[in-house]
Amino acid sequence: MITYFLLSLKTHWRWWLSIAALVVIAWLWNENTRIDASLTTLEGENNSNRAVMDNMLRTVAITNIVLGVNQHAKNQIALESQRAASDIKAAVAGDDCAARVVPAGAANRLRQYADSVRASASATNPSQPDR
Numbered sequence: 001m002i003t004y005f006l007l008s009l010k011t012h013w014r015w016w017l018s019i020a021a022l023v024v025i026a027w028l029w030n031e032n033t034r035i036d037a038s039l040t041t042l043e044g045e046n047n048s049n050r051a052v053m054d055n056m057l058r059t060v061a062i063t064n065i066v067l068g069v070n071q072h073a074k075n076q077i078a079l080e081s082q083r084a085a086s087d088i089k090a091a092v093a094g095d096d097c098a099a100r101v102v103p104a105g106a107a108n109r110l111r112q113y114a115d116s117v118r119a120s121a122s123a124t125n126p127s128q129p130d131r
Helices: 002-011 011-091 102-122
Strands: none
Touching: 011 102
């Protein structure tokens, strides 16, 4: 029986080689199909992750712009306050009334103005109260 098998193997080696080649080709085809499916899935996940990351970067950029504008507005308010204070000091420097107590009506009006400035500044950034 073994002799018959060896004899048929010798005489039909091309046939056996063709069958072996077909088996290898079928296996490679199956692997290629499986790898293509995995690649398609990974590409889809990559595109989804890229879209999420792009949206996140856009959000961070917008947040940075808003924070910069708010900081600039606060800086402008501080500069205006400093200018007003220096103008007032210069205006009353030689006046003897500068040593007197400020009238109650004028003090109340200045407090109202200061509160309105604080309210407009806190409206731009409600998460940080004025102190």
